[in-house]
Amino acid sequence: MAKLEIEIQTRKMLKPSTPTPNHLRTLKLSLLDQIASRKYVPVLFHYLPTSSSEGIAIASEKLQNSLAETLTNFYPLAGRFREDEFSIHCNDEGVEYVETKVVNANLAEFLHQEPKNIELLNDFLPDMDDHRPSSLLLGVQVNVLNCGGVVIGIQISHMVADAFTLATFVNEWAHTNLTRTTKDCLPSFGHLSSLFPARVLSGPQFSPPSNIDPKTITRRFVFDVLAIAKLMETVNSNATLTRPTRVAVVMSLIWKVLTGISTAKRGHSRDSCLGFTINLRGKSNIPSLEHALGNCATNGIVKIEAGKELNELVGKTIRDTCLLISKAASVDDLSSLIVSNWKKGVDRYLRGGDVYGFTSWCGFPWYEADFGWGKPSWVSYVCFDEWHITLLMDTKNGDGIEAWVCLNENDMIEFEKDPHILTLCSPIPK
Template sequence: MEIKVEIINRELIKPSSPTPHHLRCFDLCLLDQLQPKVFIPLVLFYSNNSTVNPSDLPHFKAADISHRLKTSLSETLSRFYPLAGRVKDNVSIECNDAGIDYLEARVNCSQSDILERPEQKMLYHFLPKEIVCPQPSTERLVLVQVTFFDCGGMAIGVCVSHMLADAATTCMFIDSWARAALATRASDIAVLLPEFSAASRIPPRIEFNIRSPSRRLGNGTTVTRRYVFHASNIAALKAKAASTKVPQPTRIEAVSSLIWKCAIIASRSNHRSLMPSMLTQMMNIREKLVPPFPKNAFGNLVCTFGAQTTESEIQLHNLVIELRKRKEAICEDYATKLYGDEAFSIVSEKFKQLGNLLASKDIHNIFFSSWCRNPLYDADFGWGKPTWVTVATMVLNNPIVLMDTRDGSGIEAWITLSEEDMALFEHDKELLEFASFNPSVLN
């Protein structure tokens, strides 16, 4: 079936109250300056949920839903005021309340057509076209597309500029928006407020000369597959990955290490060489620093670390040990030093080291981004929690995106590899022992 999406309305949503004059210039922090100029693209799918009281949302009328979404979005932008502004220069945002794009669309299929057998390329139908290219031309910092299905379900596509937001900030924005929508009929709903202190502790540099580690675009054809690791399989995988050095691997460590191992084996088989491999991952450092940032700190409070292996015989538990060691090392390095002028020195050095490794053609690189433990499945705008939340992968070299499953105990992985590597990867017996290939979201 050919999916056709019709845009039926486009509006500019502005903050419900003007940003005070003294807040009109928002400083980026040093870590914001390192981020690529791409959008973080999330899609939340909502079914026509019969458990919601029809008197609360009569017949799920599109006009009623859209009115609630736009009103609460406007209120949320007044709290997250930098997102409604425009980039001023390489160190600041002009918080001029210019607004964000809000699109409404209809699609010629049922939601079950998408959720029964999800494909990555389908997700782009539910996102504004402006963000699909590697270097988006739009000056907006947030774009939203609400798409209505024939069955009464809907999809909310949210795209936030990576210049201002990491995964935690994006999830906080969506959570605050959902709470604002619920608050229109329940006065006891607490709405989250962002905290804007990042630039005061990790100031930007006007003369910015740090080169962010380059994650090369894939050469040739890439293939994306979806795998789901259910809770019982993760428990078995953690037991298999355990060792005396890491007796209790985390869910993310166990799943990441298995995917990494299978990707290494596939790459080495195709290249017919024992090429070293490096896993690069982003990590939220809000609570890792001394003193810690609050959980609601706004911005890109993340660091990148790389774990390497040169083993000729790849052992799962050794990959877990290497991951844990590199995470702890980066936390130790950043914990007390990411402050003021010293932040620039340490970030420059770390990124230089990582950049040299990523630029090498003699190292197999794979990039992980984990969205797990972010409360996206709690985003209830007034008609129930989402049936499925997912992220459209960005056009980086070999990206692996990890998301929680709806029950919070499993992990969903979007895995992108070269066509040649994927042909071997998807038949790996150890992978298929613990992961299910693209199961229905509806089961």
């Protein structure tokens, strides 16, 4: 399929159904928000048509009403950044809501051919401007295909939300749309900024590169339960430590393949570094972080010297980082660890060399979002242009992992034909 034919049916600003109270009109950003990427985070929810599907007019009205109700609890998403970028004016200006009709696609066929159509996924997303004080923090696009299937595309500012917050928001919206009721007890914004206030950070600052190779390519690689079991066996046969997680073994393999490509290209090996994100919720001794909304994560860094084997280094470093988080005796200690990890990440990036970034969305309830059409057939990421970045997500059944890998064109050619990738990855989504 060369291009999706998408006709916009509705475009409007949706505001919270109840005005935000005056005492909540200003939300201070936290230190964790401050060091988050200045970008929008996308996600797509794909729903096949069902016999219980409502008429589009009824479904549209319900979706808009339930989103407006949900925004009363997620009110910062309808606000705007203040000029200082250290706070959000929760002024109920609204979020962008778009409905489209996709006239030349059947969702079942589209998903079956997904490896060939992956570049088209971005068309299901709302257009969002670069971050400015006047920029929106959330955009939603509801795409109705000619078969009756629906794809909901969401873009949210990473400066106000991480994967946990995004998943919480989507599931609450789905729950409200399905039941016409909101939950009695919901997590709240503002707690993280009281614990970890934003501050002036010294030293070099990270900014996204302006010279990204225009020929970056995103591909999705599926590691099913059998492939992960094989990876576990390989690691455990040489391991002296505890059993690594499935996320750690997939990260390790991808890192190994990428360093192999680098070695072959240069004719020699060199030091490489892997950065990964760790969700702080449930890992620190600060229980109030468990359900906090906003950004609540820190970075971990693994370095391996040229010529050394990877073994289970990734899993060990993840465990060591989590141990340091759990041992932080106070909020100040945890803040110091967060800033230290962030500075290490910036320093490694600025030094150049082989630096690979990973983030994992595994373990979040993406597939629980039932708007009334059943649970999604697929929850996906999209094509992106962040060179040497990999995002991991659970497969629908929860025991496999999808790896969304972004590389330059030449590296992707080598990656796709690597024997480990050819042996372990499913070529077609199941």
